[in-house]
Amino acid sequence: MITILETSALNTVQDLGRPGYRNLGVGTSGVMDALALQVGNILLDNQMDDACIELQTYPFVLRFDAAATFAVTGIDATIDLDGRTILPWMVETAAAGQVLRIGPPQKGARGCLCIAGGIEVPVVLGSRSTQLRGGFGGLDGRPLEAGDTLKTTGRALDVAGYGALPPVTALGATADGHDGRTIILRAMPATDYGLFTPESQQRFWDTPWRITPQSNRVGYRLSGTPLELHHRVELRSYGVIAGIVQVPPAGEPIVQLADANTVGGYPRIATVIEADLWRLAQARIGTRIRFQECSFTEGVAAMRPVNAYLDDLRMMVTHYLTSARCRAGMKSGDKA
Amino acid sequence: MQPAPFQGLCILNADMKNDVARDAGAAPAISMIGTRAMLFEAPGDFTMAHQRRIWALMDAAQARPDVQELIPGVTNLMLIFSVPPDSPQAVADWLRHAWDTLPERHIEGRLFEIGVRYGGALGEDLAAVSAHAGLPPEDVIAIHHASEYTVCAIGSAPGFGYLHGLDPRIATPRKTVPSLNMQAGTVIIGGMQAGISALTGPNGWNSIGFTDLRLFNPDRQPPALFAVGDRIRFYPESIEP
Numbered sequence: 001m002i003t004i005l006e007t008s009a010l011n012t013v014q015d016l017g018r019p020g021y022r023n024l025g026v027g028t029s030g031v032m033d034a035l036a037l038q039v040g041n042i043l044l045d046n047q048m049d050d051a052c053i054e055l056q057t058y059p060f061v062l063r064f065d066a067a068a069t070f071a072v073t074g075i076d077a078t079i080d081l082d083g084r085t086i087l088p089w090m091v092e093t094a095a096a097g098q099v100l101r102i103g104p105p106q107k108g109a110r111g112c113l114c115i116a117g118g119i120e121v122p123v124v125l126g127s128r129s130t131q132l133r134g135g136f137g138g139l140d141g142r143p144l145e146a147g148d149t150l151k152t153t154g155r156a157l158d159v160a161g162y163g164a165l166p167p168v169t170a171l172g173a174t175a176d177g178h179d180g181r182t183i184i185l186r187a188m189p190a191t192d193y194g195l196f197t198p199e200s201q202q203r204f205w206d207t208p209w210r211i212t213p214q215s216n217r218v219g220y221r222l223s224g225t226p227l228e229l230h231h232r233v234e235l236r237s238y239g240v241i242a243g244i245v246q247v248p249p250a251g252e253p254i255v256q257l258a259d260a261n262t263v264g265g266y267p268r269i270a271t272v273i274e275a276d277l278w279r280l281a282q283a284r285i286g287t288r289i290r291f292q293e294c295s296f297t298e299g300v301a302a303m304r305p306v307n308a309y310l311d312d313l314r315m316m317v318t319h320y321l322t323s324a325r326c327r328a329g330m331k332s333g334d335k336a
Numbered sequence: 337m338q339p340a341p342f343q344g345l346c347i348l349n350a351d352m353k354n355d356v357a358r359d360a361g362a363a364p365a366i367s368m369i370g371t372r373a374m375l376f377e378a379p380g381d382f383t384m385a386h387q388r389r390i391w392a393l394m395d396a397a398q399a400r401p402d403v404q405e406l407i408p409g410v411t412n413l414m415l416i417f418s419v420p421p422d423s424p425q426a427v428a429d430w431l432r433h434a435w436d437t438l439p440e441r442h443i444e445g446r447l448f449e450i451g452v453r454y455g456g457a458l459g460e461d462l463a464a465v466s467a468h469a470g471l472p473p474e475d476v477i478a479i480h481h482a483s484e485y486t487v488c489a490i491g492s493a494p495g496f497g498y499l500h501g502l503d504p505r506i507a508t509p510r511k512t513v514p515s516l517n518m519q520a521g522t523v524i525i526g527g528m529q530a531g532i533s534a535l536t537g538p539n540g541w542n543s544i545g546f547t548d549l550r551l552f553n554p555d556r557q558p559p560a561l562f563a564v565g566d567r568i569r570f571y572p573e574s575i576e577p
Contacts, residue, residue, distance in 0.1 A: 019416075022407045024560040025491045025534070025552070124554050133535060134494040136554040191367040191375055236382065237489060237498060239407025239414030241373050263409055263491035271370035299371040300420045 004148045006061035013138035015051040018127035022262040029129035032281035036074030040114030050118025051128035055111040058104040064094040069116040069157040075108035090163035108282040117154015159324040186294040192267035200227040208288040217259040226251020237263040243272040275302035371420040378411040388440035443565025451573035458546035473577040481570040495552030495560040496534040514540035
């Protein structure tokens with residue numbers, strides 16, 4: 001069990017999401033950075049659908065009430081376990097009673113606190129993810145508060161001290177050459193692309209967009225020179241998925257994300273490809289992003305390095321655990 | 337992020353022209369939304385006949401092994417695939433063929449008769465609807481419960497049904513300033529659509545009454561009270577103009 005000692009709003013229990021209920025108006029939820037959670041779960045030898053605590057506000061402080069093995073992924077932050085500095089993306093074991101403190105990230109925005117065995121909350125409609133709007137899933141359908149306790153089913157692993165190369169290192173940063181800080185997101189033109197003026201289409205790709213403070217798990221509102229349609233349209237409600245870039249009448253785009261509504265009605269200019277959604281999840285308010293046009297084929301191909309990175313990591317972790325246990329004279333799979 | 341839960345509502349008004357470019361041809365429009373989703377849009381104006389063909393298409397698409405999830409919209413259908421399709425073109429051809437050949441799917445649906453406490457604090461926009469319609473509140477109420485509505489699509493919030501069948505005389509545009517804390521169960525009008533709010537929270541539709549109905553319960557099977565094709569009739573439980 002773990003006890004939350006300090007947290008501010010917006011930190012929730014999330015897994016990879018709740019697909020399959022959008023036809024009932026239930027959005028998928030799930031971590032914003034699915035890559036970070038997958039890395040954490042692979043490192044800890046967890047099931048891929050095990051849940052973590054997704055952090056969006058800091059500091060976050062918790063006490064391990066029993067020994068547990070954990071990893072913080074997604075961010076680069078100052079992490080401290082009873083006075084000992086812990087690196088992100090690394091597997092560590094805490095003794096019962098130890099306090100973990102995760103400070104604000106130097107890089108990235110959303111941390112995944114993954115624990116061996118996963119965070120144990122009831123599975124609702126196939127997922128442990130918190131559905132904030134519906135008020136279910138996660139811990140009673142709400143953000144975590146100080147004093148909350150969460151069950152963990154896992155046991156401490158017998159091996160720790162290993163980690164993963166962060167995706168931004170392994171997969172490469174896609175920062176813009178001009179200032180080195182603009183994040184490049186590949187996107188495919190979507191349904192209503194042709195309804196925008198040629199000038200607006202061009203500007204959508206050419207100019208950077210700033211992530212405004214009105215950005216959260218539902219979506220990111222971007223600011224920049226408004227985009228214009230040939231003429232105003234009224235669209236009928238259509239399905240929405242994470243990554244869809246809508247343009248409301250005011251002309252500044254919104255990227256829909258994990259907690260998006262299941263349906264929308266604004267014109268869709270583009271969709272950020274799945275392979276780049278984690279980069280957006282880790283982009284902070286104020287960051288500039290630029291959209292780079294990509295084709296369906298390029299979008300599909302873009303997932304290959306991501307999947308290869310996860311496959312390599314899976315292989316490396318299995319190999320390391322086997323060899324470490326072998327050296328320690330344990331049978332493979334033995335738990336300390 | 338703007339919190340309005342029903343942002344981007346659809347327009348069901350048969351008199352309202354949809355995007356001109358799309359009205360030009362009678363062929364459906366099919367587009368990719370990223371690598372794992374495809375949107376099928378029926379051509380032309382909204383008709384229940386087209387909606388029933390979308391439901392037929394939904395039924396057929398459900399049987400495809402590559403489909404992970406379907407989101408029926410208003411005269412459109414989104415297919416979400418478990419992995420990107422090998423050939424989007426082949427899926428698009430399949431959709432066009434199914435659209436051209438499948439008969440309309442008439443869903444019998446269940447009939448819900450829902451008692452409404454019209455007006456009062458929980459239906460505070462009754463006066464605004466009345467003013468917009470140029471009719472006394474009593475007439476607005478009578479017109480509202482005279483119609484039979486069809487659940488056209490479910491979405492936006494868990495269990496929220498877009499109801500088709502509103503009498504155009506009481507159609508009222510969404511509010512420019514949404515109510516910040518509208519109660520779940522509020523009977524509402526947004527443009528040409530009717531509904532019952534599924535969640536307590538900000539809402540831009542016009543409230544005209546209230547019902548105790550709970551539209552969504554994750555512990556119930558199925559979790560949503562309404563299903564596509566269900567029919568709704570309202571009757572006045574009380575009136576407080």
